[in-house]
Amino acid sequence: MGGHTHHCDHHSHSHGTRFSAQGRALVLAIACNAVFVVVEFICGFIAHSTALMADAGHNLSDVLGLFLAWWAMRLGRRRPKGRYTYGLRSSTILAALSNAMLLLIGCGAIAWEAVRRFSDPPCVAGLMVLAVAAAAVVVNGLSAWLLMASSRGNLNIRGAFLHMAVDAAVSMGVVMAGSVMYYTGGYYWLDPATSLFIVAIVLLSTWGLLRDALHLALGAVPTHIEIEAVRRFLASLPGVTDVHDLHIWGMSTTENALTVHLVIPAGHPGDAFIDHAVYELQEHFAIHHSTLQIELGQTTHVCSLQ
Numbered sequence: 675m676g677g678h679t680h681h682c683d684h685h686s687h688s689h690g691t692r693f694s695a696q697g698r699a700l701v702l703a704i705a706c707n708a709v710f711v712v713v714e715f716i717c718g719f720i721a722h723s724t725a726l727m728a729d730a731g732h733n734l735s736d737v738l739g740l741f742l743a744w745w746a747m748r749l750g751r752r753r754p755k756g757r758y759t760y761g762l763r764s765s766t767i768l769a770a771l772s773n774a775m776l777l778l779i780g781c782g783a784i785a786w787e788a789v790r791r792f793s794d795p796p797c798v799a800g801l802m803v804l805a806v807a808a809a810a811v812v813v814n815g816l817s818a819w820l821l822m823a824s825s826r827g828n829l830n831i832r833g834a835f836l837h838m839a840v841d842a843a844v845s846m847g848v849v850m851a852g853s854v855m856y857y858t859g860g861y862y863w864l865d866p867a868t869s870l871f872i873v874a875i876v877l878l879s880t881w882g883l884l885r886d887a888l889h890l891a892l893g894a895v896p897t898h899i900e901i902e903a904v905r906r907f908l909a910s911l912p913g914v915t916d917v918h919d920l921h922i923w924g925m926s927t928t929e930n931a932l933t934v935h936l937v938i939p940a941g942h943p944g945d946a947f948i949d950h951a952v953y954e955l956q957e958h959f960a961i962h963h964s965t966l967q968i969e970l971g972q973t974t975h976v977c978s979l980q
Contacts, residue, residue, distance in 0.1 A: 739833060763926035767927055814839075904961070
């Protein structure tokens with residue numbers, strides 16, 4: 675004897691308004707950064723600055739990352755259809771993972787060029803480097819501000835926000851290097867050194883994003899959910915004598931799902947019991963889609979090997 679319930683609330687008006695706001699912020703950030711990438715690369719080429727070209731290359735990966743985040747968010751809103759019974763929510767996980775991979779590839783290219791130029795650093799137009807990097811601080815800072823509110827609790831948007839925030843900080847480093855080269859007329863080795871500094875900062879900031887995205891892609895329990903705390907809560911429910919086959923995974927970067935078997939020898943506790951459990955799982959553990967199976971404990975449970 676068993677029963678189950680599935681709680682689904684993600685098509686509400688409040689969620690639609692939130693997605694709309696996130697979409698507008700992403701589109702505006704994409705437009706600003708796409709224009710700036712072209713300007714920064716041209717200026718870096720004219721000024722013989724690998725730091726500027728490195729930053730432009732990194733910003734280009736950010737534009738691609740922002741576009742991936744926006745497109746994945748659009749896909750994630752599609753209703754379940756055909757073989758995609760959960761819709762395309764998991765595309766946001768793939769976008770976050772792709773974002774991290776793009777950053778790592780970009781870091782490799784930047785580091786290679788910077789090391790190559792250490793042996794013979796070219797003369798750099800410090801004033802142009804200074805001016806363009808200062809503009810980058812403004813553009814990246816504005817983009818990060820636009821995405822800051824939406825990044826909370828959303829790994830997909832967090833990846834885009836992280837790119838912008840790191841870029842703003844890194845551009846400040848380029849401003850400092852450009853200032854030294856302009857006012858001293860030398861120290862051109864600072865340009866490739868700054869490029870390597872950019873790489874180090876980006877790698878450090880990307881690691882967490884890559885780790886969390888990879889965990890979600892492999893169906894791991896999201897990092898903000900303590901599985902043992904969930905197990906203790908379920909075991910504490912009235913009449914429950916055993917909890918098994920507990921599975922928790924991320925359906926997307928913002929929605930989590932749970933399936934579990936609850937052994938209740940006294941019999942099926944009724945819909946009120948299940949409604950209460952589902953409500954508590956959503957409110958206290960951010961688990962939005964829960965399926966509970968009630969067992970009387972009179973039959974042997976068989977675990978199938980995967």
